[in-house]
Amino acid sequence: MTRTVYVNGDFLPEHEAKVSIFDRAFLMADGVYEVTSVLGGKLIDFDGHAKRLQRSLDELEMRSPVTPEELLQIHRDLVEKNGIVDGLVYLQITRGAPDDRDFVFPDPETTVPTIVLFTQNKPGLAESPAAKTGIKVISIEDARWGRRDIKTVQLLYPSMGKMMAKKAGADDAWMVEDGFVTEGTSNNAYFIKGNKIVTRALSNDILHGITRAAVLRFAREAQMEVEERNFTIEEAQGADEAFITSASTFVMPVVEIDGVALGDGTPGQRALRLREIYLDESRKAAI
Template sequence: MSRTVYVNGSYVPEEEAMVSVFDRGFLFADGIYEVTAVLDGKICEWDGHVGRLERSLKEIGMEMPMSADELLAVHREMVKRNNMEEGAIYLQVTRGAYDRDFLMPKQVKQTVVLFTQAKKLTGPKKGLRVISMPDIRWGRRDIKTVQLLAASMVKSEAYKQGKDDAWMVEDGFVTEGSSNNTYIVTKEGKIVTRNLSNSILPGITRKSVLRIADEMKMEIEERPFTIEEAQNAAEAFMTAATSFVTPVIEVDGVALGDGTPGPVSKRLGEVYIEESVKASI
């Protein structure tokens, strides 16, 4: 049975879901996306995701395609129509269809697409092995645009080398993973993660995990760190909307700790999922 997809106000079978070849998301990557986790048939971190969507759209000169409440209703309908208990909802908003022109058009109807991906998000995590690669992305990574070619390239290279992901490095410091925020835990137990700026995405999971860590009286330092620091750390982890807190057990061939997920990342992951389930809507 095919999925039901939302396209510009209509719920249609995925085989019938279509957008124009002139859509600026296709021609220029002129669009914004969000991915929201679903647990127990409910939507996680909604306020954070819709708030970031609105900010990202504003940064590229676009308005919200509908109100936050209307958008939430569409998300809930997608969960219902696809009988989804656990997985993700992908939302994409582009500037719309217009004859190819580098000048951004005015008063064009936006394209709004949503689809679901049913998959297991919870359960034990064995830990990821990552490589480092140069960060070749554009300068406004704080905007969640659909231009993900660089991220796809580094992730694919990691898989080619038999690893799980890549950490991108700029000016000697780690920025992000291919689709996640990055952290190390020093031997003294301090959590270190890069501070917010145009260089990284302001992760919704990142914000919640740092709040949880603070409430658990863990020491946090927001600053850039190097690959060498990561290799000398007690443990490391990454956060993202649908992978939550994922331990990292190897960086550029160097095992962290005893080569298994560390206690800090495991505990943060457990508490984050517990809180997300309670707060889901």
């Protein structure tokens, strides 16, 4: 079945969608994006994603071609038009397509931003088999640019990191800078020791995860202690449990780091409970 996508104000069959070769996302990675999960036909954490999108746009001095209300309606229309029950909505806004390639930002008065959205159908998204077995991660050097708090489309190195993990027989990679874990290739990283969750504090070094914020809030409500600080791979290897969070994996247990099994090598009970809480509460608040 051909998907309906959204491009610059129009809903189109995916094979009819076109973007200029001069678009700055194509030439300069000059664009930002968000991915919102859909469960039961409803959007999960949409307000958080919309606010982070605006923050990314503001940091890059880029304007949005739609209002927040219009953006919500576009998401809902795409979910309906594509019959999405469980899945994802991908959104990308770029600085647009000036008349020619230039390093200097084009005049915002004459160059209209490009906006593209499409859906991905993921039946049973919340019932991922990996959540029952946990995932294995390796550590790699963090070789990205310094503004990881802006959710840009500069995803080549995270893609390379996932391929490094695949070649090593693992599922994902945690990136390390100056001896400390920053985050996963497309997710935030955590470990649990006793009743304490440890994760890196927010800064320009990591993405300010929407799922991260919700999970840490639920963890505190469940009387777990949360410590936001730098930590090493070795410290995480000595933990009781570990996990990652993202909009598409929710809370995913980690059972092995650089070949070292955590606990008995199976998903930890606290991580599984946080996943359960997050999914339950997110479904209740979905729009």
